[in-house]
Amino acid sequence: MQVERIADVVRQGGRLSFEQARELYLHAPTSLLGRLADDVRQRLHPDGVVTYIIDRNVNYTNVCVARCRFCAFYRPVGSPEGYTLGFDEIFRKIEETIALGGEQLLLQGGHNPDVPLEWYEDLFRQVKARYPSFRMHALSPPEIIHISRLSHLPPETVIARLVDAGLDSIPGGGAEILVDRVRRLLNCYNKATADEWLNVMRLAHRAGLRTTATMMYGHVETIDERLEHLFRLRDLQDETGGFTAFIAWSFQPSHTELGGVEATGVEYLRTLAIARLVLDNFPNLQASWVTQGGKVGQLSLAFGANDMGSVMIEENVVRAAGAEYCMDEYEVVRNIENAGFIARRRNMHYDILGEPMFRLQKVPRMLQLAVARADGRGGEAEDLRRYEARSPEARRRRALPQ
């Protein structure tokens, strides 16, 4: 039987070809895919440790000119619901994160034409001055490209300047499906083509940064296009070795222009498993409990995942599209241990930081994730007035006397 022959390739530590991966993804029973993925996870992580990170997912602005059809989070320039956080708001979030034992911000936002490169540089410098050991895992490849276009600088220069200001690593957001046919249909081709996304990651890796990679599936792509995405990532990882982890999640259709129905839980587990098998050069796979819920998030640990991702503390993007799950550190650890693993805190580089924080210090329970602004108000912070705006509305606004 073809599936069994291919399964043997995996069992013997061989590398899957595109056609073999396709055969498994389409025809292997879910339990076999899970078994193979779990075997690979055990080979890569024989110590039985499952990691997680305490960091905060901050979206500094929801103003965006990209207008991706799958996004329910963005607001167009000039929208009264558009917001851009100020430095003080971000510092406050960092302090709340530190109080929970966190050590990093995952900072991402819309493609806001009124937030120039200098704003990011100043922000990163001030963060590093105030909180020297705090890490900035920030700005996905499409944001780097957006800043590059705004500032008329090549992406490598933008990366170099941001690193100089304090950027520590780059998150793998905005990958969606790395196939241009799909990106055109999703209206995200202009924010970054597949090659552009990969090239930013290549440049980042060459600059010494580590990054993650993601995949948002379950919208207009075919199975072959999902696999093409995985194989393109595998090829780049062969070249640079700079990816620390891969994270897959299903498209969340609520309130989006694209709409439709969400891929199923079983499809998520199968996709995770096939990713574990194809991405044999990725050391870590994260569970996406924020899109799948805590229960299926935990089941991911049997289908190839060795990391529960972040406790997040705050989430805005997925929530806007209808998913509202919350797991604080206590819940993440309880789920890891309930599945028979050893729970350990990590940083973005997957260095083990130690025991769960709540066992070392008192940490309050968190039963709901925070949002960018608790009062939901729009508007940009006063400190943005110091920076050059691109949109006519913002130029006029910032020219007004204070």
Place this chain on the structure above:
Amino acid sequence: MTSALALGDLEARLAAGEPLTRGDLERLFDCPDLIEVGVVGEAALRRRTGSEITFCRVLETRDGRVPAELQAGEIRIVGDPASVDDAVALVRQAASAANGTPVTGFSLAWLVDRVGTDDASLTRVASALAGAGLTALAEVPLDLPLEVSRLVKVVAALREGGLAIHRLTITAAPQGRTRLDFVERAEQLAREAGDIRAFAPLPRVDPVDVPSTGYDDAKLVAAARAGCPSIERIQVDWQLYGPKMAQVALTFGAGDLDAVAAVDDPSLGPRRSAVADIDRQIRAAGGDPVERDGLYRRRG
């Protein structure tokens, strides 16, 4: 982690039609290899009901009102009426608009609270409810503090009054392997009372701060399927457990999706699944969907 095929002997015994012991179920529940637990659960499911997965669109009503255009396979009266007379009135109202759709309602916990466990009283009340149009008691919670032998008599008394008793549930239960007690109770009750069509082993009440885990839910479903050969379907509540966990449960031994929404209610969010989506979810889990009604009869 345990090695592969740690539960291979259980799979073989199920295939041979042998019943599993409490010790077997504990091994299954304690096995950290979730994939293998799933293999056992799914094998037990296939052996019991093949690839057919049933589902039921349920219209839940608290006040007895039923919309005119109804796609439901079951009208279920939920809540705890203040008295049996109130319950009879609710049933009468729902039944008058049911147009042939089975009307079910109430929990045995409510009934026992109002009437006690005296057989004659139960039969009398069951008769009144059945006379008003109730076809089945909606749920028999196994966490009621009654011995199984007593439960068997209660079920018989209710049936004598004209109510069907098909569905076993758990309202709330401590987490972990103690939940296997309910699997044993379910099998014993089904064996002795007969005609139990479904058992929903996942509790209806889950603490918000410490909910049950996906592993424990999946293992409990598998243990229920492997440990209850006398019950046709292991059931998962679609709205209560959500599409992700409910669908995944189908790959661990569940064979029925209960409480699929009967009206297109946007407030249900992702749990508002249309029949076409239920169909897609079941097929994606490797099953063949069959719609049923509240009496577990095939529809259409």
